[in-house]
Amino acid sequence: xxMLTQPHSVSGSPGKTVTISCTRSSGSxxxxxxxxxxxxxxxxxxxxxxxxxxxxxxxxxxxxxxxxSSSNSASLTISGLKxxxxxxxxxQSYDSNNWVFGxxxxxxxx
Amino acid sequence: EVQLxxxxxxxxxxxxxxxxxxxxxxxxxxxxxxxxxxxxxxxxLEWVASISPRSSYIYYAxxxxxxxxISRDNAKNSLYLQMNSLRAEDTAVYYCARDPGKxxxxxxxxxxxxxxxxxxxxx
Numbered sequence: 001x002x003m004l005t006q007p008h009s010v011s012g013s014p015g016k017t018v019t020i021s022c023t024r025s026s027g028s029x030x031x032x033x034x035x036x037x038x039x040x041x042x043x044x045x046x047x048x049x050x051x052x053x054x055x056x057x058x059x060x061x062x063x064x065x066x067x068x069s070s071s072n073s074a075s076l077t078i079s080g081l082k083x084x085x086x087x088x089x090x091x092q093s094y095d096s097n098n099w100v101f102g103x104x105x106x107x108x109x110x
Numbered sequence: 111e112v113q114l115x116x117x118x119x120x121x122x123x124x125x126x127x128x129x130x131x132x133x134x135x136x137x138x139x140x141x142x143x144x145x146x147x148x149x150x151x152x153x154x155l156e157w158v159a160s161i162s163p164r165s166s167y168i169y170y171a172x173x174x175x176x177x178x179x180i181s182r183d184n185a186k187n188s189l190y191l192q193m194n195s196l197r198a199e200d201t202a203v204y205y206c207a208r209d210p211g212k213x214x215x216x217x218x219x220x221x222x223x224x225x226x227x228x229x230x231x232x233x
């Protein structure tokens with residue numbers, strides 16, 4: 001199985017843009033779709049990006065996802081930061097019928 | 111509205127057993143693969159197990175294989191996780207999550223999640 005590595009934390013100011021990376025340790029990032037979840041304190045995870053770059057209904061277009069084969073990584077970009085975006089974010093993919101999660105990134109909106 | 115409501119969590123001693131449940135509503139439960147995902151206190155998410163719509167295909171994380179059993183009752187719109195030989199490291203909030211896959215095919219992610227049920231394992 002591969003691992004997904006995320007930065008422990010990122011921060012940004014309201015109105016700015018932040019990007020959270022998710023690097024796959026082995027195998028191609030393009031081999032299996034990547035999802036992103038938001039988890040606010042005390043709440044369950046919610047999907048913000050699925051299948052690399054698709055937004056569930058109700059998720060604002062400030063959230064976008066992409067993959068980069070050259071760095072073998074996926075990215076979640078949040079533009080126009082709001083204080084409400086402060087949360088933990090997890091990337092997730094799969095391998096051999098198993099889900100694989102990144103370790104999570106704490107986003108602080110300063 | 112899709113709803114997933116977990117129940118059955120509670121304090122259990124090491125070596126003990128517990129069954130947690132997930133009641134589903136707002137969608138045709140029997141058409142979707144389902145999963146259990148857990149989160150230890152202050153830690154990240156860990157996938158535990160998945161089950162296909164008709165229970166034909168079942169998969170487990172290595173960390174729980176041989177100790178946990180996932181099952182479902184489509185007539186009752188319910189998902190279960192039987193946990194045996196519990197260890198301190200199994201202490202976590204257990205979430206059920208729906209896989210949006212249809213037609214028996216997994217999409218390998220969760221589009222809806224429950225609120226979770228806490229299972230502390232301690233003497």
